[in-house]
Amino acid sequence: MLNIEDFDIKLCTDVLGRNFIYTEEIESTNKALLNSTEFDKDGTVLLAEYQTAGKGRKSRVWYSNSGQNLTFSTLLKKDFKENELNIINLGAALSVAVALENLYQLNTNLKWPNDVLINERKIAGILIETTVSGSKIDKAVIGIGINVNQHAFANSTEYHLPPTSVKNEFGKDVSRERILSEVLNNFEDILRRIETEPQKVLADWKSRSRFLGENIKIVEDGVTKFGKFADLDENGFLVLQQGDETETIHFGDVSSR
Numbered sequence: 001m002l003n004i005e006d007f008d009i010k011l012c013t014d015v016l017g018r019n020f021i022y023t024e025e026i027e028s029t030n031k032a033l034l035n036s037t038e039f040d041k042d043g044t045v046l047l048a049e050y051q052t053a054g055k056g057r058k059s060r061v062w063y064s065n066s067g068q069n070l071t072f073s074t075l076l077k078k079d080f081k082e083n084e085l086n087i088i089n090l091g092a093a094l095s096v097a098v099a100l101e102n103l104y105q106l107n108t109n110l111k112w113p114n115d116v117l118i119n120e121r122k123i124a125g126i127l128i129e130t131t132v133s134g135s136k137i138d139k140a141v142i143g144i145g146i147n148v149n150q151h152a153f154a155n156s157t158e159y160h161l162p163p164t165s166v167k168n169e170f171g172k173d174v175s176r177e178r179i180l181s182e183v184l185n186n187f188e189d190i191l192r193r194i195e196t197e198p199q200k201v202l203a204d205w206k207s208r209s210r211f212l213g214e215n216i217k218i219v220e221d222g223v224t225k226f227g228k229f230a231d232l233d234e235n236g237f238l239v240l241q242q243g244d245e246t247e248t249i250h251f252g253d254v255s256s257r
């Protein structure tokens with residue numbers, strides 16, 4: 001069971017996590033926050049010890065043992081600028097990477113658009129979902145799943161990337177509470193910086209990027225493209241270089257060529 005006091009004492013945010021909802025079991029924290037009219041406050045965090053239908057990107061399932069990891073969602077309500085959520089997606093992954101580096105000196109990499117890797121294995125993923133009112137994004141839910149103290153993972157083909165956890169990389173059990181507060185502290189800071197200096201946030205993301213500058217394969221909706229991961233554009237989209245031509249890619253699964 002999460003110790004709320006241990007989490008709260010290290011939380012330095014103004015908004016994120018100040019309205020904190022804890023539950024033992026839920027279908028999906030993303031789904032609950034998206035559909036709820038009850039939890040409607042900017043910065044609300046909903047954390048579940050177990051999700052019966054945790055969602056990953058592209059209708060994948062997010063598997064996570066009960067009580068060992070972190071599965072939570074953060075509600076953001078504001079007037080989002082065009083493409084801002086794309087940078088927020090990268091910023092959320094960055095906030096996890098920085099937390100694991102600061103707390104446990106782990107060497108993380110970021111795989112575009114939303115994966116946090118250690119030693120080529122996936123330790124965390126981000127899923128952003130939104131509701132729209134009229135033509136505007138009404139609310140955004142940033143779902144974060146971090147493998148923390150889970151040691152064994154089913155030898156399942158269901159994993160898109162081989163999984164790992166903080167315990168497996170650091171060598172012992174760690175405090176979920178401490179990671180949660182550190183991620184939210186970082187994320188709030190990064191959200192502020194996205195408003196004032198988004199290009200610096202993108203530079204921080206790029207400095208940890210897996211595959212930037214390398215030849216990659218990118219697959220989206222059954223279409224496979226090859227090229228060099230040349231850069232991120234100013235909105236955080238992937239710039240794929242094929243010979244003299246460049247193409248901006250908005251979605252896709254990246255792997256090495």
Ligand code: BTN
Pocket residue numbers: 027028029030031051053054055056057058060062070071072073114115124125126127142143144145146
């Ligand atoms: C991915 O890597 O494909 C995204 C994984 C996102 C998982 C988190 S766990 C908390 C939140 N609730 C969900 O149902 N999914 C996200």
